[in-house]
Amino acid sequence: MPVEFLSDQEAATFGHYGDSVSQADLELFFYLGDGDHKLMAQAKLRGDQNRLGFSIQLTTARYISRFLADPLDGVPTEVVDFLAGQLGVADPSCVKRYARRGPTRREHAGKIKKALKLKDFGQVEAELAAYVGKRAWVTGDGPKAIFTDAVRWLRERDVLLPGVSRLARLVSREREAATRRLWDTLYAALSEQQVRELDDLLACRQVGGFHRWRSGARGRCRVGGRQDRRADHFGPARRARCAARRPCRHLG
Structure with a gap:
């Protein structure tokens, strides 16, 4: 569905990597500490592609708070290289083999979620x-x-x-x-007298495609919409309130 209050760019990048990751963020989110190495040892990972792929999923969850359907989707090269350097993986491109193994990826994501106590x-x-x-x-x-x-x-x-x-x-x-x-x-919170005064102040009559207020100002409004029908149901004061909330272009 459209996300009206976010730009297309903001909606598209939500929960994904940006174009690059700063050195400061690499050191903060992608440094593999003792706990990370312990978790990887417990997972009994075989092969460089599994060690590197697991570390990417682990740090991705830490960085963007999500697991990606494709663990390599949009992951910047500097992230892969930074992790590969810590793991002693000579050929970072081996991780492409990891991305092709769906069951392995899902199993690893489950272990990471449990270890980090992440909630749905x-x-x-x-x-x-x-x-x-x-x-x-x-x-x-x-x-x-x-x-x-x-x-x-x-x-x-x-x-x-x-x-x-x-x-x-x-x-x-x-x-x-x-x-x-x-x-x-x-x-x-309005008293009955205040309701009557507001009704009298904001009372209007429809003239053609316009609402004409007693002050003489005119505004082109949509009529017959959901707000109008709801306002009619609740009486004059609510009708005035809803009319006041509709976007109008006063024409003088």
Whole structure:
């Protein structure tokens, strides 16, 4: 599905490598420590291609918080060379043989996930939805800022990132719910007199393709859409509120 608040480039690169990895990130995310070597020894890897392929999956999960369907998909050359150098693999191109063995890749990903105690998105989805809803309610931030913060929240809890559309839908849904809750809270706080005054202030009549307000200003609006029907259901004050929220181009 389209991700409206992300650019095409942002959506396409989500959960993938960029064009390159900096030296600082290589040393931070792709350095194989004692724990990594111990894990690889326990996996009883045979051959340079399996040792290098396993290390790529391990550090990819650490760097982008995902396992790639193809473990070599978009992995920059500097990453492969950096890992091969640490493992003493003379010919890094041998890893291409690893990419062709699906069962081996999946078995290794399972071992890495267990060793690093990585969680699936479904295990924390409800908790994240609550967090996103509260953040949208308190801050009023836009969807992109909340989306970025949701990614940070997942990474801090060692959760494997879902697809971009799934996460974007969650953010959009919870932010919309927070917005509806805000409007409902404000509307409920109005006295009957305030409701009547707002109705009188914002009352309008349709003239051709325009809504003409009592002030005399005109704005071209879409009529008969979902917001209009929903507003009619809730009465004049809600109708005024929905009309005010529709994008209009005032023509004077």
